[in-house]
Amino acid sequence: MNRPPVCTEVSAHLLNAEVSFTGVVRYFSALDKGEGLGTWSLVFHQGRLGFAHHSLEPLERLDRHLRRLSHQVFSLTRQNCLRIHRQVEALLAQETGPLPADLLGLSWMVTEQLLPWEAARRLNAWIGEEVLQNLLLVPGGFQQEIIPLDNVPTLGQWDGGSLLDLIQKRLRAWQSLGPEITSPYQRPYFASRAQAERLPAEQQERLGRLLKGFSFRQLSALLDQDDLQIARRLHPLVKAGILVLRDPQPPFDRLPKTYSAKLETESQPSETPTVPLHLANGLADLGPSPQASKTWIVACIDDSEAMLSELQRLLEGHNLVIHTISDSLKALMKLTTLKPDLILLDVGMPNVDGYQLCSLIRKSSVLKDVPVVMVTGHKGLIDRVKARLAGATDYLTKPFRQEELLQMVFRYLS
Structure with a gap:
């Protein structure tokens, strides 16, 4: 639109x-x-x-x-x-x-x-x-x-x-960043590994830890920096083809865009600095906060070994230590020992289902404040209400893409 x-x-x-x-x-x-x-x-x-x-x-x-x-x-x-x-x-x-x-x-x-x-x-x-x-x-x-x-x-x-x-x-100012940047809700990514390698290794690592599907608005919250300034700093990399921008995620894709060729002649000249690709000046301070360097413990609970393996594959390499639990009967004891920073919890499990286990987690003095994200194939409103009543923090519906999973995880860890 x-x-x-x-x-x-x-x-x-x-x-x-x-x-x-x-x-x-x-x-x-x-x-x-x-x-x-x-x-x-x-x-x-x-x-x-x-x-x-x-x-x-x-x-x-x-x-x-x-x-x-x-x-x-x-x-x-x-x-x-x-x-x-x-x-x-x-x-x-x-x-x-x-x-x-x-x-x-x-x-x-x-x-x-x-x-x-x-x-x-x-x-x-x-x-x-x-x-x-x-x-x-x-x-x-x-x-x-x-x-x-x-x-x-x-x-x-x-x-x-x-x-x-x-x-x-x-x-x-947002208008002046077009036509490359057309919305604060767009999500920057490296265009390819080859394009990323045009940057020094340190800058590749710094940006790689940030560009996980977050929009300019979300990066502002993670970095405690103004979203417009972040967009200005990344704009030269978008123009150079090192970064690409994906469309805003629903429902933000419904919102009007900040750029229109119709108004380009009316815009003020861009104040975006001409930043060299090595980022020595313009982006030197654009990196994760000290918290982003922390290693977080994520517990994944599912009776399907295949699903646990897939979650581990999708989450590896992002400063996360993944612990998988396939037996819901033993999950509470293991969680109490692990003291995870986040729990990804399947709903449909034998013996103790996800709703029951979530209720037990909320009654635990050790685990009551740990974010719990229910991961399920159920899409109905009633299922979401049941998850909330059980004490779930959020709800992720299968099937999901890696970027959706990472956004959900870092929403509650960063």
Whole structure:
């Protein structure tokens, strides 16, 4: 889907409301012909914009920005991030009325003292900028729904005009990286082994540990760096053919692109530096955080030896120590000894199935905070609900590609 960005045509009225207005303004694209662009909800307090929500994968967006924030806020541990994830996931499953679940989740974090006030404001700003960038890229008009409320949670307020200027500048910067880069949700990879070998061995290793199917947005969270700056630094390698970009994963492939040949002449000149291929200057600091060099323990539990061998093959060579367990009756004892950082758990096993074992894991004082990803061929909503009720952290459906498995694993390890 290659829609031209219209950020230069959007006026500040989208981001402003009457001074007396407190409530939610929802926007629906007038040109969304069943393509699933979702709904945008802007929350105002006395005419000032305070929160921006997009219905397309709000939990993924929150998790990603929380991960970036965890580099800066040491109290935001993996356990606290998982606690926040579960709370917001529960809110999303409930009927919370017109207020977005992620806004209620942010307020809950502050109330529970999981996040200092200033950190919550920073998180709110990051989420808001991403949501509004996507909103301003949507072509055509909007259908609008206005919902007045007596009160809304406030985590800071923005000036609509200044915010619009900032977002438009960033969108023009993204535009300048085209036609090679057309979306912050694209995923860079080495084009081939031969192309990778054009770089020094140290840079090959550094980038190889990063380019595992993560988008520019996800790399921003992993590295605690601005996604636009990461894209600028990798842009010369894309132009040189060393890196290739794969399309955004669903559902982000539905979003409008940041580049259009139509607007190329209107874009500001690219500020992307001409970085030599040896990366001596421009990309020297683009590498995994210290955590990324850690060796993680992953336990894979499945009654199929063939499946365990396949999981081990797909995960090897990524700073992971893989332990396979085929007997679910002995799994809990082995897990208690291993103390893994992540558990990949099959659902359909004899004797003790995955749901039962997951419940036992959650009752263990040693294992209760370990992320558990259920790996199964069941695709139904009921199966996902059962996994959540058993205490699963996430759900991976077979068949899956290696990049999907790695993304799931590093979502909970990095």
